[in-house]
Amino acid sequence: MPPRRITFSRNVFLPLTTVCRNRCAYCGFRRPVGPGCLMHPGEVAAVLDEGVRTGCTEALFTFGERPEEVPGFAAELEAVGEKSFLDYCRRLCLDAIACGLLPHTNAGVLDEPELASLAEVNASMGLMLETTARVKAHEGSPGKDPEARIATIEAAGRLRIPFTTGLLLGIGETAADRLESLETIAGLHRRYGHIQEVILQNFAPQEGTGMAGAPTIPAAEYCATVRLAREVLPREVAVQVPPNLADATTLVACGADDLGGVSPCSIDHINPDHPWPAVDALRQSLGPDVELVERLCIHPRYVERGWYPTTLAPLVRRLSERLREQQL
Numbered sequence: 001m002p003p004r005r006i007t008f009s010r011n012v013f014l015p016l017t018t019v020c021r022n023r024c025a026y027c028g029f030r031r032p033v034g035p036g037c038l039m040h041p042g043e044v045a046a047v048l049d050e051g052v053r054t055g056c057t058e059a060l061f062t063f064g065e066r067p068e069e070v071p072g073f074a075a076e077l078e079a080v081g082e083k084s085f086l087d088y089c090r091r092l093c094l095d096a097i098a099c100g101l102l103p104h105t106n107a108g109v110l111d112e113p114e115l116a117s118l119a120e121v122n123a124s125m126g127l128m129l130e131t132t133a134r135v136k137a138h139e140g141s142p143g144k145d146p147e148a149r150i151a152t153i154e155a156a157g158r159l160r161i162p163f164t165t166g167l168l169l170g171i172g173e174t175a176a177d178r179l180e181s182l183e184t185i186a187g188l189h190r191r192y193g194h195i196q197e198v199i200l201q202n203f204a205p206q207e208g209t210g211m212a213g214a215p216t217i218p219a220a221e222y223c224a225t226v227r228l229a230r231e232v233l234p235r236e237v238a239v240q241v242p243p244n245l246a247d248a249t250t251l252v253a254c255g256a257d258d259l260g261g262v263s264p265c266s267i268d269h270i271n272p273d274h275p276w277p278a279v280d281a282l283r284q285s286l287g288p289d290v291e292l293v294e295r296l297c298i299h300p301r302y303v304e305r306g307w308y309p310t311t312l313a314p315l316v317r318r319l320s321e322r323l324r325e326q327q328l
């Protein structure tokens with residue numbers, strides 16, 4: 001039997017701002033407005049350069065949701081010559097493209113015109129559904145309203161944006177909630193065909209947060225959720241697990257197909273205590289029955305369908321060709 005192909009993307013992580021309007025009880029990422037809360041263009045350029053130097057193909061822009069709703073943030077934006085944070089993000093996506101990296105932006109809840117504007121400079125985008133349940137951990141977070149999240153994912157489908165979503169496991173949801181969340185995502189994909197992958201991310205407690213002492217999902221339950229996802233989701237939608245937070249070898253054996261972004265040069269700024277394993281170490285631990293294959297942040301079927309903006313066409317073609325040659 002040929003080995004199973006498991007995919008990953010080599011990326012750099014750019015946490016553009018730690019300012020966020022939400023107050024999730026498990027969050028160790030959010031910071032108040034103040035020095036260092038917004039990455040400046042020079043800092044972004046240094047990370048992009050390092051990404052290019054270490055062979056990355058993806059610039060992952062992840063940041064707090066709607067930071068402009070937080071008092072004082074406008075002055076931070078003014079310092080970089082911008083009035084709108086999404087305009088600033090667009091500008092930095094163009095910088096990434098100029099360096100030869102494909103932007104993938106996780107911007108939180110957006111309306112359709114906002115998504116359309118970012119889609120012009122992104123190869124793919126993402127928003128975790130997290131859960132369809134209303135959990136206590138999200139009581140201070142208007143952006144975690146499941147209906148608002150579903151509306152954003154649906155708008156991305158109408159706009160034909162190759163999209164990543166997922167579940168955060170262990171934040172107070174039940175097994176029935178997980179099933180409902182997966183069925184919701186499967187339904188959105190059947191309708192719009194835009195879901196590339198569904199991350200099953202285990203909540204990892206962080207010191208100084210409201211859920212610092214909360215238990216994580218037991219290993220057996222995590223495995224069962226991966227199996228459930230593989231049953232519920234259409235086959236073409238990858239089930240993704242994070243190799244810096246979980247035992248990827250076990251979860252791949254349970255049916256996971258993808259390891260998401262693995263960075264050779266930047267940390268996971270959401271879970272800074274959990275370094276990514278080196279790709280060679282991952283390959284070894286997955287064993288001889290698994291072939292670990294690099295992919296772009298836009299999956300091949302969306303490249304074939306032309307679901308990317310014309311701005312990105314030369315780069316998508318060039319990087320697709322580069323990976324093809326590497327894998328010959």
Ligand code: SF4
Binds near residue numbers: 023027028029143
């Ligand atoms: S939305 Fe993200 S950044 Fe904002 S508080 Fe929640 S987990 Fe933290």
